[in-house]
Amino acid sequence: MPRRSTKQLHFGELGTFPFMHLLFVTCSFRFHICSYNRWKHVSYFNGKTLVYNPTTTNKTWSSFFPPKANKFQSNILNLHMTTATSSKKKSLKDLSAADLKGKRVLVRCDLNVPLDGKSITDDTRIKASLPTIQYLINHGAKVILSSHLGRPKGGFEDRYSLAPVAERLGQLLGKSVRMAPDCIGDQVNNMVLAMNDGDIILLENVRFYTEETDNDPDFSRKLSMNMDLYVNDAFGSAHRAHASTEGVTQFIRPAVAGFLLEKELEYLQNAIQNPERPFAAIIGGSKVSSKIGVLKSLIEKCDVIIIGGGMVFTFLKARGLSVGSSLVEEDKLYLAKEIEQMAAQKKVELIFPLDLLVADKFDNHANVKTVSFSQIEEGWMGLDIGPATIEMIESALAKCKTILWNGPMGVFEMENFARGTFQVARILAKLTEQGAITIIGGGDSVAAVEKANLADKMSHISTGGGASLELIEGRVLPGVAALDDA
Structure with a gap:
């Protein structure tokens, strides 16, 4: 039987090689469930990164282990992979003028803007995409x-059309942005082939096809x-292994x-x-469970680390303190204790918080008072931090x-409970x-600022909610990992 290297070993074979236990420890491997549909085997790359080969459909990690997997193998299932986005990626500025002149460039933007009917209520994400678009022009x-908008259920839905975005982009750029009738198909291909240098086309919402989120190769x-050429400028979607963020890189280079x-x-x-x-x-x-990875x-x-918001009360309850009617994740008390111990x-x-603004109901016009963190009475709930806490912060x-x-x-959406957040x-x-250096890491904190x-x-306002959190946790962002290394 020919001798094989560790690069050729399958997961199911790991338990048969005693030295593999040491190898996994010294390489500090951690695994992450990526969105590839089925994984045939893995191998080693640069001493630490897993290279994977997708085959057919819907297979979970547990299928890689034999029915009698040992304790070491089983523990792998509980770990996340946080390997490969630390390598520097090639950016638009690394390309020469000749690389761009006359080239058809697919740009994945995050144009997922809030709409009131057909009116855009906040064009921040559109404006954030302008430097890349203008540079290419x-x-x-x-x-x-290309972009997504909202969460259509599959098929065209007029309320999720990107047509209003095309109009706003044209206004901001001072030039025409043609709206494609679809994101794929003969009509789109003909429009693309007829483009002149400097022209812009906005493809229709990629999520009108379920194949987008399925990362369907076809x-x-x-x-x-x-x-x-492909340019990913959609940080807010970089944590999604979708067709327009990752799948297309199998067909377009650079x-x-x-x-x-x-x-x-x-x-x-x-x-x-x-730092x-x-x-x-x-x-x-509001919840410890949604931030546990970030906190760890x-x-x-x-x-x-300063803890605020509704998650505070899970920590206080875990300490044995009364929290009245405040929001508590009863099944996550052990996580709160674990975080404090770590x-x-x-x-x-x-x-x-040293003190809290509490209310007798979840309402902007409720009765309110400021109390110590240890003196929340029954029937009262904490909805914001108090003045002593603001001074302490x-x-x-x-x-x-x-x-x-x-x-x-706090509940900054309600005016009477927004002071702590705004302060x-x-x-x-x-x-x-x-x-x-101040970094606002996406989500509601950006809205508050x-x-x-x-x-x-602020030094930096992140446009990504989930992507920011996953990057802070140290997870791989598939849309980044798929790009060319610098």
Whole structure:
């Protein structure tokens, strides 16, 4: 029998080689369920990254292990892979003028904007895509834009058409943006082939096809037809292994990052991997369960972590304190205890509110009062942080050089419970002026900063909600991993 290297071993064989146990430990492998439909085998790449081969459909990791898998093999199922996005990716600026002139460039943007009927209520994401689009136009490329909008159920839905986006893009760019009737098909192909240098076409919503989210290879091929180059500028969708974010890279090369994606990765990865210290994180939101991965990752990297929002009450309940009618994840109390223990072991300062604004019902016009964190009465619920907590946060952040914020401090959608969130935004704006690097990590915290008219006062506002969180957790972003290495 010919001798085989570790590169040729299948998962089911790992338990038969005693040295493999040591190999897996020393290489620090962690696994992630990616969206490829079926995985035939894995191999090693650069000593740490798994290269995978998809075959047919819908197979889970458990099928790789024999029925009597040993404890080591079974434990693999509980781990996440956080391997390959640390390598630097090629960006648009790495290409020469000759690489762009006259080329048909498929650009994946995040144009998933809020609409009121046919009216765009916030064009922030459209504006964020402009530098990449304008650069391509200036270099004589033929620009074909793709995006999703909303969550259509499959098939055309007029309310999710990108037509209003094409109109707004044209206004912002000062030139015509042609709206394609579809994202694939003969009509689209003919439009693309008829383009002149500097022309722009916006393809219709890719999610009108379920094949988009299925990362269907044939749909990816159709999207890629007649394209010379692929640019991913959709950080907000980079955590999705979809046809337009990952699948098309199997058919188009070069595949590079746009300016927005590059900027997002630069800020967030630097904050995670090489922050100026002291490094603080402010984590809010309603549920511990939605931020557990982020918290565990940040404990490994931060000097200070400030906890706010509804998740506070799960921590307080885990300590045995009364939280009245406040939101609590009863089945996640053990996670709260685990987070506190991890922070203590790593000597990370974990800060909780000193006082809270409580209400007798979940209503903007409820009766309210400020109480100590340990004195929430039955029938009352915490909906915002109190003034003493705001002062404490300002003091704790005063000497920090890098600050990451994800999640509001209270129910900021209600005016009477928004003060804590807006005060934190003002504190960060002030610290930015004093030289701190402030990163607003997507989601509701971005909405709060924009509502407070302070977005331009921060170092970086992330356009990605889920993508920001997954990058902070250290997970692979499939849409980034699929791009060419620099």
